[in-house]
Amino acid sequence: DIQMTQSPSSLSASVGDRVTITCRASQSISNYLNWYQQKPGKAPKLLIYAASSLQSGVPSRFSGSGSGTDFTLTISSLQPEDFATYYCQQSYSTSWTFGQGTKVEIK
Amino acid sequence: QVQLQESGPGLVKPSGTLSLTCAVSGGSISSSNWWSWVRQPPGKGLEWIGEIYHSGSTNYNPSLKSRVTISVDKSKNQFSLKLSSVTAADTAVYYCARKEGYCSGGSCGYYFDYWGQGTLVTVSS
Numbered sequence: 001d002i003q004m005t006q007s008p009s010s011l012s013a014s015v016g017d018r019v020t021i022t023c024r025a026s027q028s029i030s031n032y033l034n035w036y037q038q039k040p041g042k043a044p045k046l047l048i049y050a051a052s053s054l055q056s057g058v059p060s061r062f063s064g065s066g067s068g069t070d071f072t073l074t075i076s077s078l079q080p081e082d083f084a085t086y087y088c089q090q091s092y093s094t095s096w097t098f099g100q101g102t103k104v105e106i107k
Numbered sequence: 108q109v110q111l112q113e114s115g116p117g118l119v120k121p122s123g124t125l126s127l128t129c130a131v132s133g134g135s136i137s138s139s140n141w142w143s144w145v146r147q148p149p150g151k152g153l154e155w156i157g158e159i160y161h162s163g164s165t166n167y168n169p170s171l172k173s174r175v176t177i178s179v180d181k182s183k184n185q186f187s188l189k190l191s192s193v194t195a196a197d198t199a200v201y202y203c204a205r206k207e208g209y210c211s212g213g214s215c216g217y218y219f220d221y222w223g224q225g226t227l228v229t230v231s232s
Contacts, residue, residue: 030214031216034218043202044153044202046218046219049218053211092216094158095168098153101152
């Protein structure tokens, strides 16, 4: 299996801050990397696919970059509704694997 | 708008078999999509369990493969999960999800775009 490692595991930030979350794959996955947002008690929601493509309906303050083994999710200006846990997921090979999650909390 | 809804017992005894069903509405399970199960232990991350195509083809997580069976019922537009020999470690919220394919910049991949609301299954005597 391809292992996905996110950093940090959690972070505290204020509304309006720029936030960056990193995801590293245990081997090259090209750009087969997706990002999801999960709020407590809810199912994950797709934000970014193919490392940098914004899913329809997702605000443009979310962006993704990277290729190979290193990827980032950036929130340009954190909004109150963005406090949640974020997961990366590789779609390079079955079995699909997720990162352990990054919890974004209010400072 | 595709909707998925999980159903099944919320409590399963140790060594027993966990059985869940995912009903698909607003779309056909015979579309060109794979249908997956993903679980999340309380307070932990997401783990992909396996997936099925309407033809009956399946892929499973190697770590669970010996205990997992996923099946499809096209007449009812639903698919199901069976996980045998469960232990407390199998306590989790179980989600069903649709896997969609995409092509971007010359490469084609997959993402999970529609999810059920999730159902908590507790393994306890």
